[in-house]
Amino acid sequence: MIRTLKEVYAYREMVVTLVHKDLRGRYKGSVLGFMWTFINPLFQLLIYDIVFSKLMHNAVDRYYLFLFVALIPWIFFSASMTGGSMAVLGQKSLVTKIYFPREVLPIAYVTSSFVNMLLSFVVVFAVVLVARVPVSPLGLLALPLVMIVEYLMALGVAMTVSAITVYFRDLEHILGIISMGMQFLSPVMYNEITMNITGRSLTLFRLNPMYYILSAYRTILYYGGVPDLKTLLPGLAFGVVMLLAGFAIFDVLKKRFAEVM
């Protein structure tokens, strides 16, 4: 484990290059290019606002904002899961031809999605500012921490699924369905307050690691509060466990990558 980490650290430039290449390649050839990183979430927001606030008259105050601050982090996690499943398999030419610590591939994929989320947050902050949410400075300070915990979770999941997909290619499609289901089971479009979830249902609701993450984002950016330790600590614990499990599974499965690809 320590040795693997050391080696991954030695290959940090490879992570940087892969992330750079991915971000540059994403909108390659399009006229607006990198601007799409901002245009995309902006129009998403516009559509949500029209549909949920103007057409459906949602009871939740400023529903577009309520949805938006959780949706952007959710998209990052979901992309790490579904897209991350192909992180190793999609780089067949590298894996079968040359040695490098294989962990680099899911790390680079998740990091690239993470950077993409950070860029989307430029739009999120702008909207939060325009909507005049009374964001607490302490809450803002906690935001990077929440992001890091989410990153750990996303990486743990990506490592697990990217390794398994090499042996079992259906997983990519299965994950598409799982991701859709998870979106409805997580507090993305609603939360326990708007849906009035209590008692045993709430306990079940909290078994989902994403509950803690998305709740924290919403506390900071929608309610203008500070996430309490009861939310942060279980999230952190989930993140660390998922990451360790991901590393362990990856470590076992990586040995035959080059043979079965």
Added chain:
Amino acid sequence: MGSVIRVKNVSKKFKIFYDRGDSFKERLLFKNRSRYEDRWVLRDVSLEVEKGEVLALIGHNGCGKSTLLKLLTRIYYPDGGTIEVDGRVSSLIELGAGFHPDMSGRENIYTNASIFGLTKQEIDARLDDIIEFSELREFIDNPVRTYSSGMFMRLAFAVAINVDADILLIDEILAVGDANFQSKCFDRLRELKAAGVTIVIVTHDTGTVTRFCNKAAWINEGSIISYGSASQVVDAYLSYMNGKKLEILKKEEERRMKKEAEARALEEKKNASFKAQHESKATMPDKETENIDYTANHFGLKYAEIEEARLLNHELQRTNVLEAGKPCSIEIYYKVNKPLDEYVFGMAFYTLEDDRLYGNNTQLDGVRIPHEKTNGKVTFKVSSLPLLSGKYRLNVSIVDVNGMPLDFYREYCRFDVISNDKSVGYFSVDHDWEVT
């Protein structure tokens, strides 16, 4: 000096699927298709490489040498045994890994070098050397897709060779670019070798092995047959491969002989019926010598005719495959149609490009063959065949004392020579080198 690569009892097997289904449905529906057999590519291989040594892995295709190299780079993991490698490894197995055609040469240097595990600072420090070595300075900011394949390989090689590895693993990639660049690559490899870099190289070119490597391991069917000084292992390998080639050629020849015999039988049948029809008209060949077509492969006045010529090896077996350094002979069976006072028998070896390597006849050697009988045999005996490995043509002829062709075959047949001599050209020269 201590060893930097230690391979102990390493085995590797691959699962060979008859028809692999990767998806869940396929696995469920076609259980039989997931049947596989284990193929052991390497069995119980052990070797140690000391620091600064250059080791060659040789063997014919599919013997497991490339698998061993991939195990050393850690692309594969062994199924048994252990592999320890100390130091930074750079593998020149696949050049240009991660190259992006739309990015410039300079950007691709960064990408490619990062895959070798270099940090940005390390790449910055080497950038000039890499560009210099690739000879692509004026094109370095153009996208790689505008490069020719030779330029592409040069850039890729330049990166791989400038990684500053302690151990360099190379798989058959020295066929890069033109002759100049190739020799530059070898110069660089020699520099690295002198600087104490350990190199393991997989190659088919035994010349490279003897010129460049200290040690060699000959791998056959997943096991090391011979391991030791490069020249000794190469000798053993070559003589084994020659033996194998001999077998193949012999089999080929048997097949050919059978075909020829069938064709001849058919021909004779035809001739017999033709003769029966034209018996009375049968006359001696035309005396007019102007009618001889010297450009044909087979021509002559037919006063005397070659019925058959035979190549015999040292065991006096008929063959078209001769072993260099051993005795052999050429038998010319003839019959006389119109007696002359004397006949001259000749032979020659030609290359396939029609250069005469050697020619001789009975007249040149002062052997007189006056007319005595209407058929017989003349044999050209060689005590030790001096030709090098290759394909040659045999020329046989009967002429009269003035050199007028009676029966002349420019190419009677082709034959192969198998030689252990690694010299180049056509002839072996008995020699020694003395250094004073």
